[in-house]
Amino acid sequence: MAFSIGELSRRTAVKVPTIRYYEQIGLLPAAPRTDSNRRLYGQAEVDRLNFIRHSRELGFEIDDIRELLAMSEQPQSSCHKVDSIANSHLAEIDRRIASLTTLKAELARMISECGRGRVCDCRIIEVLADHGQCRTEHRR
Amino acid sequence: MAFSIGELSRRTAVKVPTIRYYEQIGLLPAAPRTDSNRRLYGQAEVDRLNFIRHSRELGFEIDDIRELLAMSEQPQSSCHKVDSIANSHLAEIDRRIASLTTLKAELARMISECGRGRVCDCRIIEVLADHGQCRTEHRR
DNA sequence: CTAAATGCTCTAGCGACTAGAGGATCAAGA
DNA sequence: TCTTGATCCTCTAGTCGCTAGAGCATTTAG
Numbered sequence: 001m002a003f004s005i006g007e008l009s010r011r012t013a014v015k016v017p018t019i020r021y022y023e024q025i026g027l028l029p030a031a032p033r034t035d036s037n038r039r040l041y042g043q044a045e046v047d048r049l050n051f052i053r054h055s056r057e058l059g060f061e062i063d064d065i066r067e068l069l070a071m072s073e074q075p076q077s078s079c080h081k082v083d084s085i086a087n088s089h090l091a092e093i094d095r096r097i098a099s100l101t102t103l104k105a106e107l108a109r110m111i112s113e114c115g116r117g118r119v120c121d122c123r124i125i126e127v128l129a130d131h132g133q134c135r136t137e138h139r140r
Numbered sequence: 141m142a143f144s145i146g147e148l149s150r151r152t153a154v155k156v157p158t159i160r161y162y163e164q165i166g167l168l169p170a171a172p173r174t175d176s177n178r179r180l181y182g183q184a185e186v187d188r189l190n191f192i193r194h195s196r197e198l199g200f201e202i203d204d205i206r207e208l209l210a211m212s213e214q215p216q217s218s219c220h221k222v223d224s225i226a227n228s229h230l231a232e233i234d235r236r237i238a239s240l241t242t243l244k245a246e247l248a249r250m251i252s253e254c255g256r257g258r259v260c261d262c263r264i265i266e267v268l269a270d271h272g273q274c275r276t277e278h279r280r
Numbered sequence: 281c282t283a284a285a286t287g288c289t290c291t292a293g294c295g296a297c298t299a300g301a302g303g304a305t306c307a308a309g310a
Numbered sequence: 311t312c313t314t315g316a317t318c319c320t321c322t323a324g325t326c327g328c329t330a331g332a333g334c335a336t337t338t339a340g
Contacts, residue, residue, distance in 0.1 A: 079262035122219035
C-alpha cells in the first residue's frame with residue numbers, strides 16, 4: 001500500500017530531490033514517516049504529483065499550481081479562477097513566442113549575411129556591436 | 141572624456157548594478173578609479189557594453205558573449221566560431237518556439253473545453269490531473 | 281551650507297531546482 | 311551471518327543573471 005520516495009519518483013517521473021523540495025516549499029504535504037524516518041506515500045500523492053508535473057510541463061509557475069491544486073480540492077466552486085489562471089498563462093506564452101520569433105528573424109538575417117570570412121568582415125559581430133547607434137558607417 | 145558609471149548607464153541603457161555585476165564576473169574589465177574610488181569609463185566601454193546588451197537582448201548567454209567579445213577582438217581570425225555560436229543559439233530558439241507552440245495548443249484546447257461551470261466539471265483541472273494515465277474514464 | 285543625488289562595498293534574494301557531503305538503513309546474495 | 315550496494319536522511323551550497331537593500335562616503339545643485 002504505502003511506498004517509498006524512490007517508488008513515488010518512479011511512478012511520477014519526478015526526481016527524488018525535487019519531491020523533497022516540493023515538500024519543503026509546501027507544494028506537497030509533509031509525508032508520514034517510518035520508524036527509521038523514511039517518507040511514506042500512497043496513491044493520493046501520486047495523483048497530486050502528476051498534477052504538479054503536468055502543470056510544470058505546461059509552464060505554470062509554482063504559485064499558479066498552488067492555486068490550481070487548491071481549486072481542484074473545491075470541486076463545487078466555480079472554475080472561473082482556473083480559467084483565468086490558464087488564460088493569463090496562455091497570454092504569457094503568446095508573448096514569449098512572439099518575442100522569440102522576432103529574435104529568431106533577427107538572428108537568422110544576421111547569420112545569413114555572414115560571409116564566413118574573417119571576423120573583421122563578419123556581419124554578426126557588426127550587428128551586435130552596432131545596434132542602436134546605426135549612424136556609424138558599416139564596413140569601414 | 142571620462143565619465144561615471146551613471147553616465148555609462150544612461151548611454152547604454154544598462155543599469156548601474158548590472159554594470160558592476162558585469163565587472164565582477166569579468167565581462168567588463170575593471171575600470172580605473174578616481175581619487176575617491178569612483179569608476180571611470182570611456183567610449184570603449186560604451187561600445188563593449190552595447191555589444192553585450194544587444195547580445196543579451198538576442199538571448200545569448202553570458203559565456204557565449206564572452207566568446208563573441210573575444211572573437212571581435214581578433215578581427216583577422218576566421219569568423220567560423222562566431223557563426224557556430226550564433227547557429228546553435230538559433231537552433232535553441234527554434235526548439236523553444238516549437239516547445240512553446242505545442243504547449244500553447246494544449247493549453248488553448250484545454251481552455252476552449254472549459255465549460256465555465258463548477259470545478260468538478262472543469263476540463264482544465266481534469267487534463268492537468270489525467271495526463272499520462274488516460275486509461276481512466278473522463279467525466280464520471 | 282545643505283540636501284539630494286550619486287557613488288561605493290557587501291550581503292542576500294529571486295525561481296525552481298540540482299549537486300554533493302556525510303551519515304543511516306535496507307534488501308539481496310554468498 | 312556478513313557484506314555490498316542501493317536507497318534513504320539532512321544540510322549546505324551552487325546554478326543563472328541579475329536585483330534589492332543596508333550603511334556609508336562623496337559629489338553636485340541650489
